[in-house]
Amino acid sequence: MSTPRLWITRRLSDATLERAARDYDVVINHGDLPGTAAELIAASADFDAIIPCHSEHFSADVVAQFSDRLKIVANHSVGVDHCDLPSLKARGIAVTNTPDVLSDATAELAMLLMLGAARHAVAGDRIVRTGQWDSWSPAFMVGKQVTGARLGIIGMGRVGRAFAAKARGFDMEIHYYNRSELSAEDAKGAVYHDSIESLLGVADFLSLHCPATPETTGLMNAARFAMLPRGAVVVNTARGALIDEAALLSALESGHLAAAGLDCFQVEPGGNPAFAAHDTIFMLPHIGSATRTTRDAMGFRALDNLDAFFAGKTPGDLL
Structure with a gap:
């Protein structure tokens, strides 16, 4: 041949x-x-x-x-x-x-986005970089603590499980929704939810790790963002199609969501220009596997x- x-x-x-x-x-x-x-x-x-x-x-x-x-x-x-x-x-x-x-590299990036979104990484970097850091107080840039918080994961495939493993290092309480319940060996103590709605109610942090399909397009819409606890943080390193971006902006602007960490967008390359005005959105250009x-x-x-x-x-x- x-x-x-x-x-x-x-x-x-x-x-x-x-x-x-x-x-x-x-x-x-x-x-x-x-x-x-x-x-x-x-x-x-x-x-x-x-x-x-x-x-x-x-x-x-x-x-x-x-x-x-x-x-x-x-x-x-x-x-x-x-x-x-x-x-x-x-x-x-x-x-x-x-x-x-690519599971570990993507999970690492999800952790970066979660931490950065929770702790005002965008605003903090801008303030220091532009020479605007001229004061301090106990109320300055107070963020959301990751350690000990409840993490909801949608999609416990390879990347979802790799992210859960890293989150355990922060003593997070892991909850997940998946098409089927994992074995006890794979779940490693994570709590299974048989519906997305059940998961959202307990997710201080929510991370998306499911594929983009006709069934998952617009998975996180206005109704589902509203089901998250007030002050939740949303992370997406899977596919941009999973999130209704207008609904995400609305949830952030209303204060219902504290922040979001995004590595993927509905339009790529380019992203969503409307996101640029919001320091509460920590963004990267779809580089989850880029090591x-x-x-x-x-x-x-x-x-x-x-x-x-x-x-x-x-x-x-x-x-």
């Missing part, structure tokens, strides 16, 4: 690109801009495999125009909401993702899936 031809749509880690170049006839998008629909369609005729990121969108319309040459889409991501899986399957194109390897260790691991996981596929084996992360 000739060496499979591979298109890598974004600038991945150096170690990933070196391994890919060793094992495949690879073309790399060193310009590092998202692949357009036209480029994806053209690539389907020129390549046997694609390693895309979440920035490339395999919609039903795009997949319908694919050539028969493309055999596998090995995503450099855990989430696959950018892929129309039924359309790809109907064309006989295998799809894989990269679970497990060198994790980027290498994600790239290698995608290549592992390709290696298995072209060796005639079932990829470990086949969806």
Whole structure:
């Protein structure tokens, strides 16, 4: 068999690109801009495999125009909401993702966002950075304590469990909602709620770790924000579609929510310009998995899936 031809749509880690170049006839998008629909369609005729990121969108319309040459889409991501899986399957194109390897990095970032939102990190940094710190009093910048607080987690998959493990280091009381109750071994004492509404009522802090699906779009809306205890803090390192952003702003402006920590937004890149005026929103540009260790691991996981596929084996992360 000739060496499979591979298109890598974004600038991945150096170690990933070196391994890919060793094992495949690879073309790399060193310009590092998202692949357009036209480029994806053209690539389907020129390549046997694609390693895309979440920035490339395999919609039903795009997949319908694919050539028969493309055999596998090995995503450099855990989430696959950018892929129309039924359309790809109907064309006989295998799809894989990269679970497990980014759980700790994303959980670390969720912890950063939770702490930063709770302790006025945005306002504090601005005051010091701009030379406005000219006084102090016991009432100055009093925040919300994390230690010993009740943490609600929606989605106790790999990232949710990794975040819970880190939160236990702050002696937090862990509550969670999941599609099914975890085993005692996996729950590690976390309290299961069989409805989101039940969970929200006890969540001093709420962290979202579920995928974006038609069922979870707008999961946190005005009615559900109102169910949280007054002064709660909301963290989202999953997908921007989970939050009704207008409802979040309203809950913050009314004082019902104390703060929010966000790594993802409904519009990416760019985010929500209306958030910029609010020091109570601690924001980062969707960098939950952005550590060198994790980027290498994600790239290698995608290549592992390709290696298995072209060796005639079932990829470990086949969806």
